[in-house]
């Protein structure tokens with residue numbers, strides 16, 4: 140089965156609402172055929188991005204959400220609030236959330252369950268640190284994160300989940316994984332999804348970690364790499380469009 144590639148830009152803590160709207164207007168005109176695209180603005184710019192993305196091919200995802208439906212969780216945002224803002228989906232389990240905000244596999248799983256139940260699309264991010272790779276723990280870490288993250292989802296929900304393989308050592312460092320390293324991890328993750336849920340051929344697995352316009356094509360040419368989750372290079376509409384073109388083939 141051929142999977143439609145998917146390129147998403149994670150803006151992290153960048154861009155005001157007017158900047159987000161201007162980006163989406165500039166980017167929408169450059170989106171090639173044959174690839175799904177999304178941007179992940181910060182919460183305060185979601186509504187402006189959604190408005191600018193109306194009647195375009197650009198989907199808008201949040202960078203995080205809380206797993207509870209509502210309650211006394213100061214500073215947090217629920218799945219229902221994201222839907223209310225008009226967003227299409229949510230990024231869950233990014234390594235910066237795991238590293239700097241104490242997110243656990245269990246919490247990531249609760250978020251995935253809640254997001255799917257609410258009807259949001261989900262990108263689930265997983266990946267090993269440099270220390271884990273050096274200690275030959277990559278597959279153990281990926282297995283734990285993927286199994287836990289998808290636990291309790293129906294086969295249909297798993298198939299509709301995008302998994303982003305993001306080696307932590309490659310994020311924001313300029314140290315892109317080689318296509319061989321990335322392909323091996325993607326094939327391993329696809330095998331896990333097949334074993335646990337039987338939908339490996341349908342699930343899209345993005346690569347993330349210092350993807351740029353000049354290295355995207357060789358990564359996306361690998362059979363199990365279905366596009367990318369892009370940080371730094373997603374802040375410029377021309378760069379993100381060039382990366383989306385590389386994914387479209």
Ligand code: PEP
Pocket residue numbers: 149305309310311312313347348349350368369370371372
């Ligand atoms: C990310 O944060 O998801 C990411 C892949 O960042 P960068 O492309 O900057 O490495």
